[in-house]
Amino acid sequence: MNAFLGKKLCIATAHQKEIAIAPVVEQGLRVECVVPAHLNTDSLGTFSGEVSRKGSVLETLRAKCALAMKENKSDLVLASEGSFGAHPSSPFLPADFEMVLLIDNQSGKEFTGSFWTTDTNFSSTSITSEDEMESFMERIGFPSHGIILRKEANSFDPIFKGITNVETLWETYTFLKKNFGTVYAETDMRAMVNPKRMKAIGKATENLVNTILSLCPNCQAPGFSIQKMEAGLPCAWCKQPTRSPLYALRKCQECSHEVKSFFPNQKEMEDPQYCDYCNP
Incomplete structure (x- = not known):
């Protein structure tokens, strides 16, 4: 079941992100993509610092979607936002975090996709x-x-x-x-002059499509996605819980049905090098 089949999707971008986004959503969701002709997303923040981003990544995404909808009334609207800095698990490595947001204007529902990568030239x-x-x-x-x-x-x-x-x-x-x-x-770091970032935006969009196409086993609503990763995978030596994920919690936006999927990384024990007891 594809609730978005044949609908018009507006991509909120001023930096040619449709190059990475449109092929993924058109193939995965069977939508028709359009891009506003005169959208100024730089008014919400620039990587070079002339305009500071006022809100969080998600708040900025919502603001981009709202800007786009003023110019182009569509069934769906999608925006992308990136952040650059240290990787959360490897603080000495520069990383790119990309997030995409799709809003269904008829139902008001929001769907997100994201992607972390250290394959960035941020410098x-x-x-x-x-x-x-x-x-x-x-x-x-x-x-x-x-x-x-x-x-x-x-x-x-x-x-x-x-x-x-x-x-x-x-x-x-x-x-x-x-x-x-x-x-x-x-x-x-603007997408149209940074192919590494453009690739990461494409990966975040793939994650979004996979999330939307994941249906709730209880009510068949789209977006049955991972909401939380619970730590506690036992160490292979001492059997104490580690910081690695023990299970992923998926939750439905529509009916709140939850499913715990144990061992999301396809392993039941963690390497002792990642154990705070064996390798403090």
Whole structure:
């Protein structure tokens, strides 16, 4: 059963995210995708800092959906939002967390999908020489991945975004060095100039589709998804509970039916290296 078959889905994006999102939802949910022509999602926050994000990721997603619906009245609306920083289980690794939200405007129901990955080039640094500039370019995957240049961190006057060719980069570098004496470089994390991020958005969308197509065994409503991962998988040596998940709790939005699925990672014991008793 597919409750969304043939419906129109509006993708709330100003940064070409439909490239990653539309093929997944069109194939998985059999919807018709549209993209608003003049949507300004930067008004809700920018990665480069000119506009600070005011709310949580979910609140920002809802605000994006509301903006899109002012321009395009659709049965469904979908938005994506990313956050970058340390990975929750590996704090020394930079990570990309992507979340997508689909709102069914007829029922008011919300469905989410998400994806964590350490496959990101999220990076920034002060540049003091052409050699350092070339090293940064190589490390982040330029020119397939865009670069932002400014005179210093948190400076917005001037700021140069979306640099994706060598000539423009060196012209901008020379301008900043000549006029301000300093250059600050960072990855442009907007999806249309960052293929790694675009790929992660696609993965989050796949998670969303899988969630929607997961039906409640009690009432057949869509979105019978994991709401909680309960820790407690026993250690293989000492049998004490570890922080690894013992079961996943799935819950229906419609009838509140719950199902516990034990051993969600397909193992019944945890490696002692992850045990706080055997490896404190």
